[in-house]
Amino acid sequence: MLHPKKVGTLPIENQTQEQGKERAKQTNEIGMFTAVLDAIHIAGKDISADALLTQRKLASYLVGRQAHYHFTVKGNQPTLQADIARLFQNRGAPHYVDVSPPDHGRIETRRIWCSTALNSYLDFPHVGQVFLIEREVFHKKSCKQTLETALGMSSRSPDQANAQRVLATNRGHWAIENSCHYIIDWNFDEDRCRIRTGNAPENVTRLRRFAVGIIKFLSKDKSSVAEKMRTLNRNTRLVFDYLRMSKNSSRACAV
Numbered sequence: 262m263l264h265p266k267k268v269g270t271l272p273i274e275n276q277t278q279e280q281g282k283e284r285a286k287q288t289n290e291i292g293m294f295t296a297v298l299d300a301i302h303i304a305g306k307d308i309s310a311d312a313l314l315t316q317r318k319l320a321s322y323l324v325g326r327q328a329h330y331h332f333t334v335k336g337n338q339p340t341l342q343a344d345i346a347r348l349f350q351n352r353g354a355p356h357y358v359d360v361s362p363p364d365h366g367r368i369e370t371r372r373i374w375c376s377t378a379l380n381s382y383l384d385f386p387h388v389g390q391v392f393l394i395e396r397e398v399f400h401k402k403s404c405k406q407t408l409e410t411a412l413g414m415s416s417r418s419p420d421q422a423n424a425q426r427v428l429a430t431n432r433g434h435w436a437i438e439n440s441c442h443y444i445i446d447w448n449f450d451e452d453r454c455r456i457r458t459g460n461a462p463e464n465v466t467r468l469r470r471f472a473v474g475i476i477k478f479l480s481k482d483k484s485s486v487a488e489k490m491r492t493l494n495r496n497t498r499l500v501f502d503y504l505r506m507s508k509n510s511s512r513a514c515a516v
Contacts, residue, residue, distance in 0.1 A: 281375055281430045290349075303328040307417070309434035312337055315414075317386055324387045324416055334412040344383060349374055349393040356424035363401065368395040370438050373428045377419060389418040392427050407449065444473055444486050 294314060304327040308379050310319070312335035323330045334342050354373035372395040382390050396409045415427055422430070449469050456462050476489050491512075493500050501507045 267268070291316060291319055294319065300324075306328075307331050307415075307422075307430050309430060311434075315341075320386050320416065329389075329416045329421075330387075330464065331415045331417075331434065332413055332426075333434075334414060341385060341414075342412060344379060345391045345393070345414070348376060348379055348391065349412075352393065355395070357428055359428060360426075366401050368399045368401070370399075370431070371395070371428060372397075373424050373431075375419065375424045375427060383399065383414075385414065387416045388414055390418045390427070390458050392424075392431075394428065394431055396419070407428055446488055448473075476502070 291314060294310070298308070303323070307329050308323050309331040310333070312333045315332040315334055315338055320330050320332070334345055336342060352374045356375055357373050359371045360368070360372075373392055375390050375392045377390050379391055383391075391412070391414045393506055394411045394413070396411070398407045398409075400406070411431070414430065415422060415430070419429075445466070451466065451469065454462070454465070456465050473486055476486050480486075493503060498507070
């Protein structure tokens with residue numbers, strides 16, 4: 262009996278299928294991203310995106326619509342990542358430092374370095390500057406310290422966005438990203454979800470995000486998503502009242 266030649270832990274046929282699915286996923290996400298933006302006035306706006314959407318086609322699309330991109334650069338663009346990382350190897354003093362007040366038991370210090378030295382060198386359209394952000398976090402309870410670095414690029418030149426503004430744009434992106442992902446991971450324990458067949462994982466995560474969106478939209482008492490989920494948990498009638506789906510639901514039920 263002949264067995265397919267294996268590379269790593271997956272047969273070649275399976276690897277090809279997985280690679281095809283990943284390419285399709287990326288293509289669909291980029292296509293959906295531009296489709297959403299087509300309906301929005303974005304001229305003069307900063308459009309931020311994580312590493313998956315750091316693509317030349319998307320950069321040209323945004324600048325073509327008089328918007329500006331703010332992209333994270335990671336391993337899916339290895340040459341781009343290596344060039345920017347090499348530029349900041351000997352980076353000297355930061356161009357801007359931001360220290361957040363103690364919050365949730367930690368103190369965060371963010372440093373940013375920006376440069377236009379690679380603008381004409383990088384094989385990427387409309388680069389205004391590249392940047393490196395260093396995030397140092399001191400955890401007061403454990404007295405531990407963590408250090409993370411992130412690379413990125415912006416179509417805005419230093420005249421349009423100084424280091425402080427670039428850092429603010431980056432923080433704004435991850436504030437939204439972390440708010441959504443943290444709630445999903447913490448309250449739904451999504452990382453340990455065992456739903457993995459077909460389109461089920463994507464469908465379930467969409468339902469979870471829809472539920473979080475509904476709770477955020479309807480909650481008028483400033484309670485957290487976690488608190489509201491605990492209140493509604495295993496109480497079908499209260500859920501119907503909360504959504505005003507029962508005939509005698511009062512406005513007070515939705516707060």
